[in-house]
Amino acid sequence: MSEQAQAPAAAPGRDQHRVTYTAVIVPGVLTVCAFWAGWRSSGNVALTLLAAAVVLAVFTAIIAWRGHRILNPQDYYGGLALIGLALFAFWAASDLPGMRGFSFGPGTAPRLFAGVLLAMAIAVTAIGLFMQGSPLEHYAIRGPVLVTIAILIFAAMIRPIGIIFASFVTFVIASAGSKEVRWVEALIAAVVLTAFCVGLFVYALNLPFQLWPRELHAWAIGTLMAGLAIAALVAFTVYRTRVS
Amino acid sequence: MTELLSNLALGFGVAASPINIMFCLIGALVGTLVGVLPGIGSVATLAMLLPITFGLPPVSALIMLAGIYYGAQYGGSTTSVLVNIPGEATSVVTTLDGHQMAKQGRAGAALAIAAIGSFVAGCLATILVAALGAPLTSLALLFGPAEYFSLMVLGLIFAVVLAKGSILKALAMIVAGLMLSMVGSDLETGVGRMTFDLPELSDGMGFAVVAMGVFGFAEIIRNLEKPTSREFVMSKISGLMPTGADLKASAPAIGRGMVIGSMLGILPGGGAVIASFAAYTFEKKISKDPSRFGRGAIEGVAAPESANNAAAQTSFIPLLTLGIPPNAVMALMVGAMTIHGIVPGPQVMTKQPELFWGMIASMWLGNLMLVVINLPLIGIWVRLLRVPYRLLAPSILVFCAIGVYSINNAPADVIIAGVFGLIGYWLIKHDFEPAPALLGFVLGPLMEENLRRAMLIARGDATVFVTRPISAALIFTSVFLLVIAVLPVIRKRREEVFVE
Numbered sequence: 001m002s003e004q005a006q007a008p009a010a011a012p013g014r015d016q017h018r019v020t021y022t023a024v025i026v027p028g029v030l031t032v033c034a035f036w037a038g039w040r041s042s043g044n045v046a047l048t049l050l051a052a053a054v055v056l057a058v059f060t061a062i063i064a065w066r067g068h069r070i071l072n073p074q075d076y077y078g079g080l081a082l083i084g085l086a087l088f089a090f091w092a093a094s095d096l097p098g099m100r101g102f103s104f105g106p107g108t109a110p111r112l113f114a115g116v117l118l119a120m121a122i123a124v125t126a127i128g129l130f131m132q133g134s135p136l137e138h139y140a141i142r143g144p145v146l147v148t149i150a151i152l153i154f155a156a157m158i159r160p161i162g163i164i165f166a167s168f169v170t171f172v173i174a175s176a177g178s179k180e181v182r183w184v185e186a187l188i189a190a191v192v193l194t195a196f197c198v199g200l201f202v203y204a205l206n207l208p209f210q211l212w213p214r215e216l217h218a219w220a221i222g223t224l225m226a227g228l229a230i231a232a233l234v235a236f237t238v239y240r241t242r243v244s
Numbered sequence: 245m246t247e248l249l250s251n252l253a254l255g256f257g258v259a260a261s262p263i264n265i266m267f268c269l270i271g272a273l274v275g276t277l278v279g280v281l282p283g284i285g286s287v288a289t290l291a292m293l294l295p296i297t298f299g300l301p302p303v304s305a306l307i308m309l310a311g312i313y314y315g316a317q318y319g320g321s322t323t324s325v326l327v328n329i330p331g332e333a334t335s336v337v338t339t340l341d342g343h344q345m346a347k348q349g350r351a352g353a354a355l356a357i358a359a360i361g362s363f364v365a366g367c368l369a370t371i372l373v374a375a376l377g378a379p380l381t382s383l384a385l386l387f388g389p390a391e392y393f394s395l396m397v398l399g400l401i402f403a404v405v406l407a408k409g410s411i412l413k414a415l416a417m418i419v420a421g422l423m424l425s426m427v428g429s430d431l432e433t434g435v436g437r438m439t440f441d442l443p444e445l446s447d448g449m450g451f452a453v454v455a456m457g458v459f460g461f462a463e464i465i466r467n468l469e470k471p472t473s474r475e476f477v478m479s480k481i482s483g484l485m486p487t488g489a490d491l492k493a494s495a496p497a498i499g500r501g502m503v504i505g506s507m508l509g510i511l512p513g514g515g516a517v518i519a520s521f522a523a524y525t526f527e528k529k530i531s532k533d534p535s536r537f538g539r540g541a542i543e544g545v546a547a548p549e550s551a552n553n554a555a556a557q558t559s560f561i562p563l564l565t566l567g568i569p570p571n572a573v574m575a576l577m578v579g580a581m582t583i584h585g586i587v588p589g590p591q592v593m594t595k596q597p598e599l600f601w602g603m604i605a606s607m608w609l610g611n612l613m614l615v616v617i618n619l620p621l622i623g624i625w626v627r628l629l630r631v632p633y634r635l636l637a638p639s640i641l642v643f644c645a646i647g648v649y650s651i652n653n654a655p656a657d658v659i660i661a662g663v664f665g666l667i668g669y670w671l672i673k674h675d676f677e678p679a680p681a682l683l684g685f686v687l688g689p690l691m692e693e694n695l696r697r698a699m700l701i702a703r704g705d706a707t708v709f710v711t712r713p714i715s716a717a718l719i720f721t722s723v724f725l726l727v728i729a730v731l732p733v734i735r736k737r738r739e740e741v742f743v744e
Contacts, residue, residue, distance in 0.1 A: 075413070078674035082416055089423050092438040096430075102704020104696040106430035106437055113423040113688075120416040127412065137673045143468035144669060147461065147641060151662035154645045155655040167642045174638035177468050181634055189635045193642060205296055207650050 024064045026077060030084050031056040037091045045094035052087055072133025079125030086118035146177035157225065162210040163202065165222035168194045172229040176236040183237040187230065252374055255601030259609050264307050267300065268606050271308035272613045275315020280323050280625045284640055285333055286316040286516075287682075288460035290576045291452040292643050294583075295650035302584035303599050307606040309580050310560075313573060314610045317516065317556055318362060318618055321549055322625050325354045329629075334516040334552040337524040341537060341544030348540050353486040355622060357494050357542055358549040359615045360486075365502040365550035366611035369557035372506055373564075374604050377593060380565035384590040387566070389697035390708050394718035396691045399562075399570060401722040402511050403680045405729040406518040414680045417671075421684025422691065424449070431693055444656035451686055452579050453648055453657045455572060457664025458671070458678045460644040464637050465669045486542070494546035497527055501547035505554030510561050511570065516552040517679075523551030557607050563588050564600060568690065572679060575686035 031053050038049030070076045089110060096107025127133075150173040157166035171190040175181050201207045213219045258264065274296075278289040293312050297305035320335040325342035338358065345354040387395070404414040427438045428448025439445040486494070504526060505519040527547040528537045537544050560577075562570045567589030569575040581588050586599065593600045618625075648661045671678050702708035710716045 074674045075410075078413070078676060079416075081670075081674075082420060085420065086423075089426075089438060092440070093426070096435060096437055103700050104692075106433050106435045109692040109695070110423065110426040110437060113419055113426065117416065117419040117423055120412065120419055123412055124416055127410075134675065139673065140465075140469035144465045144666060147465050147468070148662055148666060150638075150641060151461065151645060151658060151665070154642075154649075155658035155662070158645075158649055158658070159655055163646070167646065170645060171638045171642050174464075174641045175634060178634040178637060180632070185635070186638075189639070193639050197642065197646060201295070201646060201650070206299060207295060208653065209650075 023070045023073075023076065024060060026080050027056055027060040027063065030080060030087070031060055033084070034087050037087070041091065041094050045091065049087065049091060056083075070128060072128040072131055073136045074128070074134050075124050075131075076128025077136070079121050079123075079128050082117060082121035082124060086114045086121055089114040089117070142179070143177045147174055150174040150177070153225065157222070159210065161213045161218050161222040161225075164194055164198060164211055165213065165226060167197050169222075169225045169229045172226075172233050176233050179240065181233065181237055181240065183230075183233045186233055247378075248374060251597070251601050252605065254597060255374075255603075255605030258303060258598045258602030259307060259605035264304055264602070264606065265609065267304045267308040268311045268610050269613055269617070271311025272315040272318075272610050273617060275312035275317075276319035276322075276614070276618060276621075276625065277315075277628070278312075279316035279319025280628055281319075281636060281640065284463060285459055286313060286320075287455050287572045287576060288463070288644065289316045290573060290580075291456045292460065292647040294452060294576070294580060295647055297580065298583065298650075302581075302586055303602050305580065305584055306577070306599065306603050307610075309577060310603060310606055311610045311613075314362075314366075314553070314556060314607070314614060317552060318359070318614045319625065321358045321362075322355060322618070322622060323629060325351055325358065325545070326622075326626055327629055334520050334556075335549075336517075337520050337548045338545055340524070341539070341541050344538065344540035345542065345545065350540065353490050353542065354545050356486050356619065357490060357546050359618055361494065361498040361501065361546045361550035362553035363611045363615045364498050365505060365554040366557055367608060368502050369506055369509070369554040370604060370608040370611075372558055373561055373607070374601070376510075376561055377565055377600070377604070380561060381590040381593050384566050386714065388712070389694040389701065390712050390715045391718065392566075392568075393691060393694040393698055394709055394715040394722075395566070396568060396687050396694070398718045398722045398725075399511075399568065400680070400684060400687065401725050403571075403683050405725050406508075409675060409677055411726075411729055413676055417676055417678070417681040418684040421681035421686075422688040424454075424681075425685045425688025426692070431689065432696070444654065444660075448689075449660055450579070450651060450657060451575050451682075452651055453661045454664050454685060455576065455682055456644050456648050457661035458668035458682065459572075461641070461661060461665025462668025462672060462678070464641055464644075465665060466672055467633060468637055490542050494542050497543035497546040498550045500526060500530075501550030502554045504547075505551030506558045508551070509555030509558030509570075516555040516559070516571075516573075519555035520548035520552040523547040553611070560603075560607075564592060564603075565590055569686055572682045572686070575682070578686070 034049050034053035034056055038046050038053055041049065093107050093110040093114065096110065097105040098107045098111065099105055150170045153173060154166050154170040157169065168190050171193055172186060175186040175190070198211065202209050202211060213222050259268070274293060275289060278284060278293065279286065284292075290309060290312060294309075297308050300308065317334055320330055320333075321338045321342070324330045324335040324338040325346050328339050328343040330336040330339050342354045342358070345351065400418050404411055404418060425448070427445055429435065429439075429446060430437055436446050501523040504523045505516075508519040508522060509516070524537075524544060524547060527543045528534050531537065531541075531543065556573075559570050559574055562568050563574045563577060567587070569578050569588075578588050586592060586596065644661070645658055648658050649655065651657060668678055671681075698708055699706065708715070709719055
């Protein structure tokens, strides 16, 4: 753990370089997206998006040309992401009619909020450029990826395959998301939790959940998923013991 | 006065029926249980436990949810004291002195003072809610759309000023939340907005779903990357009762915490988290010997714990009288009420008095129960903390997933929550506060509706917000707050408060 944290600090030059590249790439991608969206729409929205694309292109060029070091990457990328969100909302709401006389149309408020968000996002980005701040934090990979997979699998399994397989598989996959996972313990806990959930939600609270798979092929998929999940769990645990 | 008493009597009649007492007890117990678990706050707790109230009659469901809420808060302080892990954001400051007290072998006294302070503050807050309910409801009748809009602006500004970190980023988060709330059908025309013709989005994204993602899943992801280490102060819990000196020292602190908490709770955008911070800072400021704080000063436990409980209760006032949820927890309450077919607002009090007063009476009962049940059960809560996070995380995840799914029986909701989990993780990494975004998300549709109405009534004249007196006062207060918040002096002091 501590070695990981020290690694970037050991090579500061290279790290700074990497940050500068992404500092150009991120607004560059935004430019391309805004341009594409502006090209495909029409009317005022197209004009706005194209104008935004031009401004973003100029901005990207300045960053690339000056090789400006980003003083506060947290805010810089945060602001850029919000600019992207605001432009995206602008584009997504472009089909909605706006003001009719003095009464609001469905599109008025979304565009209003998108505009305010855009202004604030620009301010956040500017602060990120010019005011000293915190560096980017290290992103974990394993936890977010496995938790996301677990959630997606739950969503996919709960209807057709039922709560028993779904909560078991979800638990097993999610527990592989921790570096400290131990597979025997995790499997026992998965069985216990599944039983508890079934008891609480299905029997005690009478929520309308499918318990077991309805059809033969659902049984097969459920068993397969459970098997795969257990295999993944064992693999992660074995990998961890090998590494340490 | 007699009216107040008869109303309270009605409330206690409802709340003290055996069934409702049982639901209040279950709610308080389950709330404490989940509140004790680290990495899952009161919003996620409530969202997760929402399904267990579906089958109940409305009054019982709301009583139980309120019980869960107080229980979650109380459970949070237990872990703060014993293991230095705040189970809830509201008890972060309790760790400072509470855990020090535990290290000195005074864990029992700290926990007892927290419980007593919460109870005393809860009693006063209950009376306050009852007393302010009627006048505020009549005030609500003076409110037109313009006033409602301005009041919500004020609430959002409060949330910004009181949030920690950059004011600009908090503002950006609020607007992002407002914008996200626009997804779904338009209120007037029914047109799908920013839905990309996906039927899953046509009804908008549910608040509980988004909250579960940002506060539930994101917390799990973030906690998984931290190696676990916990200091246990176990063996030393001896003698629960605080000494006479303890009581004497904490009594005025409880009183001050109670007042600060009640005030901050009523304000939209305030709530329990900020109340505990403010009460702690205030205690430290007025103390003769501020250096005692952080080394086991009992006032440092008594004041914030009383304040957060008082605020937790008084934050029901804007919801029950004006129909405006002042914070994320209350927004979930709105969700729960809507599920049971209740529209929160001034009409609740007149049309369903037994619901309104029953809930208020149950607040008091819930507090009493927490004092009675929690002190004996501390041993169990501590044992629960022994469960390692590698097992806790997947369990919480499965519960959250089932909770989200059960709201609408929609697998798509689980996916949306998952996406918001990743977004929440990203927000944490970029030092954006998710709470203001959630408040914006809740108030978005209400704000838009009132803005549209106000503009329509005023025939497109935007000055209506500053020409109507109440609205103008509210807008002026918002601007004033925002201006003083960015003044350097205040900003520095604000940072001091949150650094602790």
